[in-house]
Amino acid sequence: MPDVHAARGGITGTAPADIRRNRIDTVLRHSPLQPVFRALAAGRLAVLAYHGIDDRRSFAAQMARLARTARPVSLARVEQALREGRPLPPRSVLVTFDDGDRSLLTHGLPVLARHGIPAAAFVIAGLIGGDRPFWWSEAAFLVGHGGTADGLPPGTAPDAAVRLLKRLPDGERRRRLEGLRSTAAAPAPRQPQLSPEDLRTLRDAGVAIGNHTVDHPCLDTCTREESAEQVERAHHLLAGWLGEEPTSFAYPNGNPDPHAERALAGLDYRTAFLFDHRHDRRLPRQPLRISRLRVNACTTPHRFDTILSGLHPAVHRLRGGS
Numbered sequence: 440m441p442d443v444h445a446a447r448g449g450i451t452g453t454a455p456a457d458i459r460r461n462r463i464d465t466v467l468r469h470s471p472l473q474p475v476f477r478a479l480a481a482g483r484l485a486v487l488a489y490h491g492i493d494d495r496r497s498f499a500a501q502m503a504r505l506a507r508t509a510r511p512v513s514l515a516r517v518e519q520a521l522r523e524g525r526p527l528p529p530r531s532v533l534v535t536f537d538d539g540d541r542s543l544l545t546h547g548l549p550v551l552a553r554h555g556i557p558a559a560a561f562v563i564a565g566l567i568g569g570d571r572p573f574w575w576s577e578a579a580f581l582v583g584h585g586g587t588a589d590g591l592p593p594g595t596a597p598d599a600a601v602r603l604l605k606r607l608p609d610g611e612r613r614r615r616l617e618g619l620r621s622t623a624a625a626p627a628p629r630q631p632q633l634s635p636e637d638l639r640t641l642r643d644a645g646v647a648i649g650n651h652t653v654d655h656p657c658l659d660t661c662t663r664e665e666s667a668e669q670v671e672r673a674h675h676l677l678a679g680w681l682g683e684e685p686t687s688f689a690y691p692n693g694n695p696d697p698h699a700e701r702a703l704a705g706l707d708y709r710t711a712f713l714f715d716h717r718h719d720r721r722l723p724r725q726p727l728r729i730s731r732l733r734v735n736a737c738t739t740p741h742r743f744d745t746i747l748s749g750l751h752p753a754v755h756r757l758r759g760g761s
């Protein structure tokens with residue numbers, strides 16, 4: 440399972456692990472394989488999967504690079520290619536953001552607008568307009584402040600606790616989270632979320648709004664009914680706020696689920712996205728399971744280049760990454 444919410448690959452830090460990682464990125468970037476992979480990648484579709492924008496300057500440099508070297512396309516353009524059965528142009532890149540962190544609006548949108556880069560944002564409908572934190576941030580905070588629950592004894596590392604919670608049947612995850620809330624020394628800080636008006640602002644500025652469930656459970660840990668309800672309730676909430684039905688979905692944590700997929704097909708969704716660190720075809724074969732590349736706003740330039748070329752994903756898989 441990809442470690443979505445702990446993954447911070449590419450941060451330029453001074454810890455030994457960061458230094459080692461940066462050295463590997465530099466070696467890969469200058470290896471003779473990089474131009475070979477880059478040439479092959481030109482014939483594939485790159486869908487970049489971001490979360491929040493925690494490093495504005497680095498994100499601006501990444502978008503400048505995309506504008507210069509790739510062909511940014513909109514979600515509507517991807518869906519048009521699928522509808523017409525015609526592959527997207529070479530070097531097509533779609534930029535996407537999961538979870539709807541407010542930094543997309545405050546930090547990301549001005550950069551996207553400056554370069555004329557369209558994007559798509561997959562938002563957690565149950566959080567819109569409120570100030571509840573993402574559940575994984577809340578769980579990590581509570582564990583770090585002495586919270587305990589079954590299977591989460593004192594001393595559990597926050598990242599390990601989140602990984603464990605993601606694997607539990609969803610009802611169990613919710614019960615453990617309640618346990619953490621009632622035992623931690625302090626409640627998690629509130630987190631202002633995007634409002635319905637913010638969603639319309641993003642949409643009108645070229646960021647298509649997609650469905651990312653009501654409250655972000657891993658759908659493969661849900662029952663058939665829970666999974667369908669997560670898709671359908673979020674769909675109707677978004678349609679109400681936007682005045683149009685969403686046509687695209689991103690699986691929470693990237694975990695695909697057949698029950699969710701059936702619900703998406705029933706609502707006439709055109710596209711749904713994974714988080715599997717792969718390119719896809721310029722005409723994706725499985726529109727409800729389109730591959731994406733994992734990237735952070737703080738990914739270093741060397742790593743950004745090798746992610747776009749497909750060399751980083753290939754090495755990641757060779758080393759046993761999921």
Ligand SMILES: [Zn+2]
Nearest residue numbers: 537538691692
């Ligand atoms: Zn997510």
